[in-house]
Amino acid sequence: MQIELIDFPGEWLIDLPMLDLSYEEWSRNMLAAAECGARKEWVLKYFDHVDAIGIGAAFDEEVAEDLADLWREYLQVSIDSGYVLNQPGRLLRPDALRNSPILRLVPLPERLAGSGLWVGMEARFKDYKSKVIKPFYKKHFSKIDRQIVLIDLLRAIQLGEPVFNEMTESLSETLKSFNYGKGGGLSWLVGGATSHVLFAATKCDHVTRGDRANIEQTMRRMLSHLDDQNELRASSLKHEVMAISSIKVTEDRKTTKPPVREVLFGLPKGAAQPNQYDPGGVPLDFPPHWGEVDFEFYEFQPMHELMTDALYEGFPAINLGRVLEFLIGDDFA
Template identity: 30%
Template sequence: MSQFSDLWFETRVAAESFADFVAGGRLRLGVTGLSRAGKTVFITALVHNLTRAVAAGRKAQLPVFRALTEGRISAAHLDPQPDYSVPRFAYEEHLRALTGPDRHWPQSTRRISELRVTLEYTAKSWSLRNMAQNNTRLDIDIVDYPGEWLLDLPLLGKTFAQWSRETLEAASVAARAPIAADWRGATAMADPKARYSEETAQNLARLFTNYLRLAKTERYALSTLPPGRFLMPGDLEGSPALTFAPLPVEEGQDLPYRSLGREMERRYEAYKAHVVRPFFRDHFARLDRQIVLVDALAALNSGPAAVRDLETALTDVLMAFRTGRSNLFSTIFRPKIDRILFAATKADHLHHTSHDRLEGVLRHLTGRAITRAEGVGAKIDVIALAAVRATREAMVRHEGEQLSAIVGTPIKGERIGDEVFDGVEEGAIFPGELPEDPGKVFRGDALGLGDEDADFRFLKFRPPIASLGQDKLALPLPHIRLDRAMEFLFGDRLS
């Protein structure tokens, strides 16, 4: 950005923040995570639990969420969102998917969306914020966006040559080389100084995108794969801003006019200007709180390379946040993310005796990132979470031995050995235990991680059957530590 555009951006953010403060209690909560981490399910469960638990008087549903258990929340309801240019989060559609007769997990996040849930409450103590807000209302604007977009933010500080070098080096490591072979072969044959050809550019971009798509599959479960929009292009599909690929060029290299290298560099810069920068300016820089959902179990299923790659991605994600201790000045004029929650999702795929070990794995994965954020005053927490609990626990006798199992309905096609599930009948699963030493997940050969005969494999389950209240509407679905997430993310704003 130029100095003028930097100044204009900061002035605009300050003006919007001041307007938010004067208008009343408002908190912008960012919800993100890499693919299949459960963002859509988390938001749907969060809103449904808030609105239904209050309406039905089910305080026991959220015992750690103090404002509710203390009886200080009088109403919770959806309100029109403030940003008319942002698509609304399809809450009702996703809730029907989870609670309908053909219950299934809703579709994953593919774009940015927003939803406002309003809590009417009675504060326990006086503060300047409460006085300004009449002490009665908190609007929580939930901003849902793909975590892959966060991994694009570091591109703003990288040249085309730097990004190309890093991407080509990453594709040469053992975990990526096989799936990058076609693209790397075509890149080796391309001359950056040769005259630009649209056919060549499209072919390189197609092969590069195929490599990114393969890396995201469950078999590999790799995470650090910018540019993020290549896998979810939306309206930009086929545009020049998404038709480029890395090339072996040197920093400061003088590329001929209308050469392939110069055109790829121009398109890379257009991607930053028209895709990455507007996301940062219009949405990301205005967040107050953030939850990052992490599917650590998928990485464990795929092996140590995926685990190490996830660690790098989470460090890059936190580097993108504008973190710091919030005070009155920053609240009014310069918002900062002062609380970040890392949540290992799908905790219901494990017996509760392994939940603390799952948290330990996530703390190990985010250790470098957390140290940096805490150094500037942000508060960080790590939890094992299931926004919707799809299993229950049971003790099952197996070969004369009592074993801790989880019971649920595996999705059709899931299998253990020769047994293939039909998606209808429940099954008792022995998921195994995570290691006491979380560092062992980086040495997965000792555990068999990523192998069919691993110490544990994690299946996918259908959502639980919803219970109906007297009003014939679905009651809040069971969860694991969703209330703890609520208390950390916005409980202090209701005190």
């Protein structure tokens, strides 16, 4: 038995819903999102540049490159701030396509429809779907039979309602494509054989031991809500939800003085020494009651003792055994 692991950025997965959109629809969606909340401050340079373009503008690679640079700057600030609905994803993670003209793709306002610039961008949008998105998914998804979707649920909760809502919206759109072979966005994949999909809430070592089950419960409620038509569950896929940590960088402890409660012992980013921290509780409701959320996401780093012990004992983890059992346990039954 041979196991091949394929890892790809989540930014590429975010592109998948683009396959079902026209350039006009995609532009409308992206520009509308850019005008909401904190995003509208980050996109000002791009909008100012686009506003100066006349309706008679022709498509030109230099103009396209300038627009793509400004759009990329906006997307980078967005993703650094926790927002995930950033398309085209390859602008952020170009890989072998770095500096390729096909990545000079941006949304344009409808007032420019019919202009040479619009026509050129529309053609590029079609090329991006046919030459970038489809080949990538056909290459990998037609062969992958077990899939893990990593979800940074805790950071989204920490960053608040707008980020959390965008994460769930993006996941909802992506889920529509996971209905393999039954009319979903991946139904065009010939030979697709994905049978197991695991939705994993990561970094569960950043919450106290008693809250780790709550993370899974929150994830289940979220997926049940997003898959309200039962499309994923009614498909042939076997799917599961887990809270995991590939490297456990904290220790589970309890306070010594009443009221006794569970805390984490760890080394947050920027701290000189490890200490005890109380991150608060993970909300069980979906969507959370934001006025009642009391959770702090500490960016814990590996402690020196952990790194030393790992040389001889390996890194401690949470639920990786369950992950392997779900993904490949059937093959050893």
